[in-house]
Amino acid sequence: MSALYPDLAGRVALVTGGADGIGRATVMALARQGARCLVLDIDAGKGERLAAEAPGVVFRRADLRDVAATVAAIRDGEQATGPVALLVNNAGHDERHAFTEVTPDYWDDRLAVNLRHFMFVTQAVAPGLRAGRGAVVNLASTSWMQGAVNLIAYTTAKSAVIGFTRSLARELGPGGVRxxxxxxxxxxxxxxRAAATAERLARAAERQALPGEILPEDVAAMIVFLLSGEARMCTGQNFIVDAGVV
Ligand SMILES: NC(=O)c1ccc[n+]([C@@H]2O[C@H](COP(=O)([O-])OP(=O)(O)OC[C@H]3O[C@@H](n4cnc5c(N)ncnc54)[C@H](O)[C@@H]3O)[C@@H](O)[C@H]2O)c1
Incomplete structure (x- = not known):
């Protein structure tokens, strides 16, 4: 990413699931802007390595399914970073599951991985978001728009992220938070990439309007723009980065 947003320098961003994938690319992009990042992730090895590699990154291990432990990790991390003013609700997992085999416990677990922490992490940092007139980005997925199969708990959670975003924009908007x-x-x-077969890649390429792979950095670029003051009148919206499939 080559764009620079000077207003992000010195800001404190919390990125959940920031140790890998899109979250990691977002942390690297924010570090490049001079922002400080508090990264929460269940993977301590990757989180510690990222904190050692990127400037201004503080890592705290947390399983986001455990709300009390997650809030404690945020409070502990904020001792090092200062209050969080920018939030990226990113952690999630698209584990496949057959419709007929989903149990109540499995359903609750998938919603805890893919939705519940969005609410309680946001609630925990809301005072800092308001004080810093900050911004929130919530990661959804095109899978629910396409009615993906073998993923019903995930697609349910991801469609809810859009409703959550619309209401949260109204809840926090009067305080200047986008x-x-x-x-x-x-x-x-x-x-x-590890799960990509030649056949799946070919099918994806056929459905895209643009040729080429979508990289974590392409999504991070949109996230960082939305966190920056350049997006000052964008709120309550959904921005799709899918090379033109849906
Ligand atoms: N990669 C894609 O194709 C894609 C497509 C659509 C949406 N998304 C969404 O983007 C977000 C990031 O996905 P990704 O592909 O980068 O995933 P990833 O698996 O590469 O990284 C996710 C990170 O979240 C962490 N994490 C998972 N469960 C956790 C838990 N319970 N507690 C704490 N940390 C946890 C993982 O350890 C990992 O570091 C997710 O919300 C995902 O649903 C991804």
Whole structure:
């Protein structure tokens, strides 16, 4: 990403699931802007390595399914970074599941991984967001728009991210906080690339309006723009980065 947003320098951003994939690319892009990042992730190895590699990054391990432990990790991290003014609700997992085999416990677990923490992480940092007249970006997915199969708990959670974004924009807007969703198509993170067969890649290429792979950095560029003051009148919206599939 080559754009520079000087207003991001010195700002404090919390990126959930920031140790890998799109979250990691976002942290690297924010570090390049001179922002400080508090990264929460369940993967301590990758999180610690990122903190050692990128300037201004503070890592705290947290399983976002555990709300109390997550809020404690945020408070602890803020001791090092100062209050969070920018938030990227990014962590999620698209584990496949057959419709007939979903149990109530599995359903709750998938919603805890893909939706519940968006609410409680935002609630925990809302005072800092307001004080800093900050911004929130919530990661959704085109999978629900396409009615993807073997993913019903994930697509349910991801469609809810859009409703959450619309209401949150109204909740926080009067305090000057902007809230948007970013909806990626199929993005070639390390994990997705490992699962990509030649056939799946060919099918994806056929459905895109643009040729080429969507990279984590392409999504990070949209996120960073929306966090910056250049997007000062954008809120309550959903911005799709999918090379023109949906
Ligand atoms: N990659 C894609 O093609 C794609 C497409 C659409 C939407 N998305 C969305 O973008 C976001 C990022 O996805 P990604 O592809 O970069 O994923 P990824 O698997 O590459 O990275 C996700 C990160 O979240 C962390 N994480 C997962 N569960 C966690 C938990 N319970 N507690 C704490 N950390 C946890 C992982 O350890 C990992 O570091 C997700 O919300 C995902 O649903 C991704």
């Amino acid at each position: 809230v948007n969703a970013v909806t990626p198509g199929w993005v070639m993170t390390e994990r997705q």
